[in-house]
Amino acid sequence: MLTNTNTKIEIQPFSENVGRKIINTENASILEINKEEVINLFKSYGFLLFRGFETDVNTFAEFSNSLSNGFMDYTGGAINRRIINEDGTILTVNDFKDEMKLHGEMYYIKKPPQIVWFFCANPPLKDGETTICDGEQFFHELSNSMKDLLRRKKLKFPGRLKKEDWQNKYKTNDLNVVKEICESQGREVQINEDESIDFKFICSAIHKSRTEQKDVFINSLLQAKKVNPKSVCFDDDSEITDEIMSELNEIAEKITIEINWQKGDILMIDNTRIMHGRRAFYDDQRDIYVRLCFPAFPF
The missing domain is CATH 3.60.130.10 (Clavaminate synthase-like)
Incomplete structure (x- = not known):
């Protein structure tokens, strides 16, 4: 009790x-x-x-x-x-x-x-x-080939924000402030001539839990692929295929x-x-x- x-x-x-x-x-x-x-x-x-x-x-x-x-x-x-x-x-x-x-x-x-x-x-x-x-259970349910793939390759999340979009999201009109925030968050940023920004973030799909330091499948892949299926890829720019996503979504459900x-x-x-x-x-x-x-x- x-x-x-x-x-x-x-x-x-x-x-x-x-x-x-x-x-x-x-x-x-x-x-x-x-x-x-x-x-x-x-x-x-x-x-x-x-x-x-x-x-x-x-x-x-x-x-x-x-x-x-x-x-x-x-x-x-x-x-x-x-x-x-x-x-x-x-x-x-x-x-x-x-x-x-x-x-x-x-x-x-x-x-x-x-x-x-x-x-x-x-x-x-x-x-x-x-x-x-x-x-932790999600990682345990992964096939051995999927565990191997996700240990070898990281995820890449690219994106683009128009000027009015980053002004709203970051609550500033200063591109230098936006760049500083993005870089502090681990995002690579490129500023374009029209003052839009391109950014990308690379991370592993597998992390260690804080309490027991066990392998954990935790990331933003499933939601990112739902919202923008063509943009998310592996860090070597190879495709995250429908076959890969099918295994992950089946485990999730x-x-x-x-x-x-x-x-x-x-x-x-x-x-x-x-x-x-x-x-x-x-x-x-x-x-x-x-x-x-x-x-x-x-x-």
Whole structure:
């Protein structure tokens, strides 16, 4: 049992090896539960869903503050996010309703966040489940030939932004500032005569988890190929074929866990091990917030 000063809280598994639900059964305050026990569960199981607590956006901020630091403001991020709080660290998840394939958050920059927090301000009427996948299990499911390929070749994510697009994304009119931000994120940048920019980012598809230093398949490949299938390639410019993507997408569906949101839910994800995504939805009710950060504890 996970305890606070006065009450007991039920813990339920998502699966044997990954994910735990922390269920409030006796009107406990999420701000009073034992942080060391939360940290130990998080390190062991990769993601935690806190459910049944009385929460709002301020509680979400206070609780995530108690376990995290180094909050990011999403400068240069891939999609549009509406800012919720004054310091720009609580954001809406996005501005569209399509499916999002499994991905590691911001694995198109050199130093992605290590923790991703979600808060359900309002669930969808139906669909719109957040999808979760254990990158350690994903790596284990890869064929030996795929493991060999992904160890030999890195992924290359190229892109181009027109002037008005980078001005909006990076919130500046200064190309030197944009170049400095991109280079600090590990992106190579070329400035064109029309003041558009070309950039590319190269990284491995396989990383080491922070907690156990095991091989993890975690990256942005599946979502990037969905959005712009012809642009993403290997670092030697060879094609990432349909056959490769078919194996990866089949594994993803085989081991995906779905989060069916309830109002007030808080989700804590280890972004060095766990990929996440989202099923498509069709109503305007879904309102999920996100915070990107680093742990305030040894990780």
